[in-house]
Amino acid sequence: MKNILSVLLLCSGLTYAQQKDYPIKPVAFTDVKLTDQFWSKRIETNRTVTIPASFARCENTGRVKNFEMAAVQKGKFCTKFPFDDTDIYKTIEGASYSMAVHPDPKLDKYVDSLITIVGKAQEPDGYLYTARTIDPLHPQSWAGPERWVKENELSHELYNSGHMFEAASAHYMATGKRNFLNIALKNADLLVETFGPDKRHVAPGHEIVEMGLVRLYRITGKQDYLNLAKFFIDERGHRSYDKSSKDEWKNGMYWQDNEPVTAQDEAEGHAVRAMYLYSGIADVAALTGDKEYIEAIDRIWNNMVGKKIYVQGGIGAVPNGERFGDDYELPNTTAYNETCAAIGNVFWNQRMFLLHGDAKYVDLLEKVLYNGLISGVGLDGKSFFYTNAMQVTNGSTYHDLEKGRSGWFECSCCPTNMARFLPSLSGYVYAQKANDLYVNLFVSSTANLQMHNHPVQITQQNGYPWNGLLNFTVQPQSADRFNIRIRIPGWAQNEAIPSSLYHFQDKSNASYTISINGKPAKYHLENGYAVLNRTWVKGDRIQVNLPMPVRKVDANPVLTVNAGKVALQRGPVMYCAEWKDNGGNVSNLELPASATFKPQYNAALLNGVMVLKGQALQKDTTATQAKPQLLTAIPYYAWANRGEGEMQVWFPEVSNAAK
Template sequence: MIKVCFLLLTCASLTATAQKQDYPIQPVAFTKVKLADRFWTSRIETNRTVTIPASFERCKATGRVKNFEMAAARSGKFCTTYPFDDTDIYKTIEGASYSLAVHPDKKLECYLDSLITIVGKAQEPDGYLYTARTIDPLHAGPWIGKERWEKEQENSHELYNAGHMYEGAAAHFMATGKRNFLNIALRNADLLVQTFGPGKRHVAPGHEIVEMGLVRLYRITGKKEYLELAKFFIDERGKKEYNKKSKNVWENGTYYQDDKPVILQDEAEGHAVRAMYLYSGMADVAALTGDKQYLAAIDKIWDNMVGKKMYVQGSIGAVGDGERFGGNYELPNSTAYNETCAAIGSVFWNQRMFLLHGDSKYIDVMEKTLYNGLVSGVGLDGKSFFYTNAMQIQDNFTHTDIERERSGWFVCSCCPTNVARLIPSVPGYIYAQNGKDVYVNLFISGTGNMLVNNKALSITQQNNYPWNGGLNFIINPASATDMNLKLRIPGWAQNQAIPSDLYSYQQPSNQKVEIRVNGTLVNYSTEHGYAVLSRKWKKGDKVEMTLPMNVQRVVASEKLPDDAGKIALQRGPLMYCAEWKDNGGKAANIIIPKTTDFEPTYQPELLNGLTVLKGEVKAVNIDADGQNVSTETKTMAAIPYYAWANRGKGEMMVWFPQQVKYVDLGAAVLVEPVKK
């Protein structure tokens, strides 16, 4: 019988020496939330039945499993490309464990046991586990170095592999109660404790995540050395000698978030995925140790990212060279990189920031990322993926870093396996709690169960979100209970496209968010973006909240030249795009006049069901001879950004000019907007 006791972030420790200090707000475990929501339940089921099995099959077909078998035999030749390929197995085990926790499957459980046995045999006697070296230590490859950890601060990924192993092992243990994978992880973690620390070996991990993983093991075991080592690794950043004057991100250390100590950093910098994992680890350690310097640093970094380095659909990591953040306001559309893994890391970090501060702005960013720049990374079939998430695709576009169509997998397959572990954990992001304060963060139909004042409480959501703004909540305490119900009022429903001035609505709406309790309209106070409803709740109490679902024109800060004079379309939490399939084979020739009104229409047969925006626009056309340019009036159809590229390859646009300024003949036809 599978034990469904896993808590996404803050499980109770199993020892008497467990931590007492922690996040002031606690998430309600995903195992305590049962969904009845079409948008997410279909994705979670597809992840269970398609993504996870396909991931395991591809791990086998590509040689990732064979690497562990050869490491166990201590012979052979590492048969995949990257030394971090081990993590694809760890991440898929993690996703499969989340799935097992709520959907028991004996066949899958047995397969995991067989795979874990293979992993365990590859582990060296002292706990070291890294197939790229163990197979043939004398010919380990240029990324790795001749000795253990020699190139860890660069690209060996030895500690990165360990971090993902810890995350997977913790998930498997909490889902099944079995220690087979956990014991492998603990032996490895004990080796790290023996190897690294004050008076021992010093290193700043080249690709962060071991910090998050060590915290996860600390939560399970209460072994303070794991938490201390996580903090040690974070504090080692900024101690290596780099060429501080160089603008090269590798030479000056910014690529690795290693140019200065973390408490002195104030910008989101470097490789975007590494950065998200570092900031998440800092949040974990700050929560568990009370480190105020960490808190001050990540607060500044978050403000910088959301205020100067985030795309309108929540994606981050603009620059393909290094998969990294660019400079402030460096957000080009034609070359936008936007790695899916970076979006996943942003979800991890933003939830942690909410748990620290209790402010809805972090959930606003998390929601925008979840519904747009993250789920765009996996096709509706569950087995095709984007590594990058483009902002525009044009017929004459030749940039090689940006994908025009989805792939089954990649040589570097970090994104597909990261998706496999994120999707089944989504129910754990809906509710949170601090004493008698109960937070409702995401609007997803289903029932969440928790304890308030030591009394059982269930909250049942009934909605058709994100397509409709009518939200119903049935409150069912075991007996009458004093409680502060905190309903997030999304920033997008309060004329805030994003919690900064980077993007805004062209025409603010004057619609107010209405809340009724048992049919009666109530005046409510707001606190940090939440409507606070304080009362003695009784069984069957009903709360209704109505969010305005206007189609909004989003405009960008004047500091983003690529977006000058252009608009993007948003409805509710969803950003929209125009795709070739719905617009006569083109999307890059569309002009949206200021007079255009868009009509939302739900189309259940299209792309698994979604709301389409239709409106009368202008389109620029060139005749067959290429001699004449004309415009025509046509009906434009826009689909949610997440759904693009599920019907073949063609043009896609997110930002649209409102009028023509000039035609650039050197680029065939390039519509430029008037600067305002």
């Protein structure tokens, strides 16, 4: 239980010695007890609603039945996609994380029953893929006539394995049981026997097996697993594609397979695949010391953050292929922004921070987390967005998901991905390196950790993200000198995003302050952190005040789609206007250049939110002059929880003369 994050988020306390690893280690989520009102409610809803609903839907949609039929090799694959197996794996993973901090004997027993069903579907040599095993002579159409022959494209055989490895690792570390782990190891050993330099060659069509193999390596110390993860990464860029074609499927970009990864410098292709690949590269780089890998993902990160990300942290702009577009191709009316891509973006940015120790990665992680990620699940915990729109107008139907949230999808990767992500959220709050304790996220909690092999407790109390007054109490077992590095968010330093893609319209004169025991603190800024170095004693109190004025955000002029428009941000939260609060329509609203906005907390609205109120103008084609109208903006993540209607993030801004 204590070392669960060694598998989940690359923590220390491994079962064998490693010579290389991430220089920074996150504090295990099991060692950070949340008291936070914002996140605790969501995680409890995930435990009591989302996870049970996901299991129920796996049963009533036939996903469990596929495993039962595979066990007897009789029947017909009864769902649509060959990767439907992973919805069971991901929900087991989320349930395992949940049980690690909230023991649940009934859930534990149910998960074991599912693992038994999964195990019976595994073939004697370790192969586990219901889309073929049910009827090997007539497999699902994406699977191909034989094992692995379509793995580089559509079969998702290795994708299924990767999610199974992640789920089995989490289950083992949470429960100590080997029932699922043994299934995963048997499958992983089959992959080692099948793929390699002198064996079958393939670049996995949908990455994640690389991350999963690293998790198994961390548990077992079996070098073959790490070697295979690296082999799969190095296989990219060696297939025969039509490099002159602009079709991403024909030139290999869709699968991030057009060039060797060490030659890539652009976020490309299917956005979820990309995030899992870049995360896997970071894992392998940390464990092998491969500098070319790190240089590649550094270049790709700069490209994504500088040219291919939406203002609320969404990525994957193009619906056709759920993929990145060209540089600066970020349309609002057809934005795709898959929820799984947002989750993958958090995975990748956490790893980039662990490699480099720079707060800019956590700044981006926070932007994604509070906006384009949690927008993917409704406040009820059982309604979801597969994609996360930037603009909805009456009559817009470019994809069905704009019409409202759904309880499930034929391709239901996003709901089950959310179920596995949320329970481990507290593992992103703190991190450590030698003499440094990093405070990355501002979440009310109590953490118990070790500095210099001595216990230290640190307690956060705040009203984040609505209030920037942050209080920390440090309780070392005995007086000890070390650094506490508190992230000073980019938004508190007049930076909207760690690139020039978006910027605040005006600089704020409100500056943050830091005190220790009521007196101004001595500190220096380093890589986005306020470094507090002192001998800490029991009861030391740190207070950080991050002012949260409402900021207008402008886009870089190269984003012509947002020319003359502004977005609204307060603290880490991006805002939108929704039909429900604004007379039924928002697409006819403009903001005067002089408009100011006042934040007001409304405990009765959308489970408690800070809304913004300010003066807007309502355009009317039948009138000669726009009419004044009070605009109410809500956090972007909270939209579409009160029915269907218009929503807008970017607002046309008009001069006072035009008013």
